[in-house]
């Protein structure tokens with residue numbers, strides 16, 4: 001993820017002689033779990049219960065009042081209890097909070113389970129269709145693409161352009177490619193070996209049945225490492241974070257950000273919300289030219305440079321979000337969504353956060369490569385253009401972030417974000433608030449999910465990723481009102497890990513240790529296999545590979561049989 005290069009470099013060096021090297025060595029003797037885990041004492045447990053009670057109270061009244069919430073952070077090993085004071089959540093609800101302690105307590109969940117991949121895929125698909133059918137909002141407004149996607153050619157073109165651009169904009173890459181050596185010709189057949197399907201073993205170790213503690217969002221965690229046993233498995237500390245679906249702000253470390261939240265709440269002028277309502281279950285805010293949230297959404301879509309023959313990327317609630325121009329992607333792509341504070345309550349066509357918050361697509365976390373650690377996949381096909389998940393964590397300025405957290409954190413504000421700053425000048429906020437937002441926009445804020453985060457923190461890096469990260473604002477325009485949303489670039493099938501591109505800074509630090517194994521890898525073993533990518537040819541190959549995967553998926557979900565049965 002794009003972070004300060006020098007700092008990361010020192011961290012990478014630290015790692016290369018330490019933790020990471022150990023992990024990648026297959027020869028490492030299995031470590032005993034007991035060393036890492038100690039259950040809390042009665043005293044510690046009592047304090048934990050007390051905290052939870054305080055949190056419950058907070059969730060129950062859902063006020064936006066300042067409230068003191070005590071955070072317990074358990075650091076293992078050795079097990080240590082801290083009591084820093086955590087305040088203030090930038091969201092108006094605390095939808096979940098779970099302590100690391102719970103994970104330690106739940107060690108007994110560790111179990112072996114037998115799976116039949118095809119049955120899992122079929123069941124997951126049927127469950128998904130059922131969920132869509134049973135949800136009055138989805139069954140009327142959302143179309144899950146079960147048939148072939150007619151826009152796929154366009155998506156593949158974007159991916160191909162993105163890959164070519166990431167390579168040509170990278171000096172180290174240019175240098176490597178200029179070296180002597182042969183280059184493999186790009187054909188669907190030659191690329192095929194870089195698209196292996198991941199089939200989990202039939203007998204898997206399940207570490208947790210649900211990492212989120214939310215029964216509407218079940219995310220199990222598996223360990224599929226070869227030769228691993230229940231006895232040798234060590235639950236890594238990277239799994240013991242507080243699961244949160246909302247971003248957080250600590251008022252002590254980030255007083256200016258807190259001030260921005262308060263100013264937006266206390267002065268209606270600084271808040272953007274609509275009063276739209278209708279008798280329909282979903283209010284048509286995106287079709288209402290007077291809706292202030294839609295107007296802001298349109299203004300942000302104005303960041304995009306028009307391309308001949310292409311439309312603009314639209315941020316709506318139910319239609320796919322397709323991209324057209326990979327240049328300046330993060331700067332050019334932002335949306336503004338209605339929220340629960342609006343007249344529509346966020347249940348409208350102008351809320352691209354609606355789908356990710358529904359947790360429609362079942363996810364699982366697993367690891368099969370010790371050098372990469374845990375990654376994420378879905379057990380159903382996720383269509384291209386789906387805003388799949390939000391990347392949550394603590395919003396923190398670079399100078400306040402712990403060095404150790406940086407390989408997990410995602411940068412959200414950039415001092416050279418000219419278009420965004422121009423917009424700030426045009427919006428009619430109070431003078432003082434505009435000044436503050438301007439100041440904040442020049443600072444380097446990150447979303448740090450290391451201690452408080454969600455499943456998105458586990459998404460791995462790939463040089464040819466299948467998801468892109470975009471910004472969606474709600475309520476106002478400070479960094480505390482910004483959400484990072486991960487959108488699929490192509491149809492992602494159940495056998496494929498979900499990935500994003502952590503960015504050039506990160507891959508440069510990875511040096512030759514990138515394990516994304518994609519044909520377009522910028523830092524792995526196969527960097528020089530393909531020297532020349534031509535966009536159109538690459539898009540064509542990607543489409544062919546997609547079609548093969550699509551045919552297999554169709555068989556797995558028994559679609560052909562069901563279509564036949566319907567005809568009869």
Ligand SMILES: C[S@@+](CC[C@H](N)C(=O)[O-])C[C@H]1O[C@@H](n2cnc3c(N)ncnc32)[C@H](O)[C@@H]1O
Pocket residue numbers: 238239371372373374375407408457458459460461462513514515516517
């Ligand atoms: C944001 S975390 C991803 C979750 C992590 N795998 C875990 O188990 O918690 C980033 C870390 O994952 C690993 N990682 C992710 N993608 C990788 C890749 N393509 N090659 C090598 N390591 C990768 C690296 O250790 C990196 O520091």
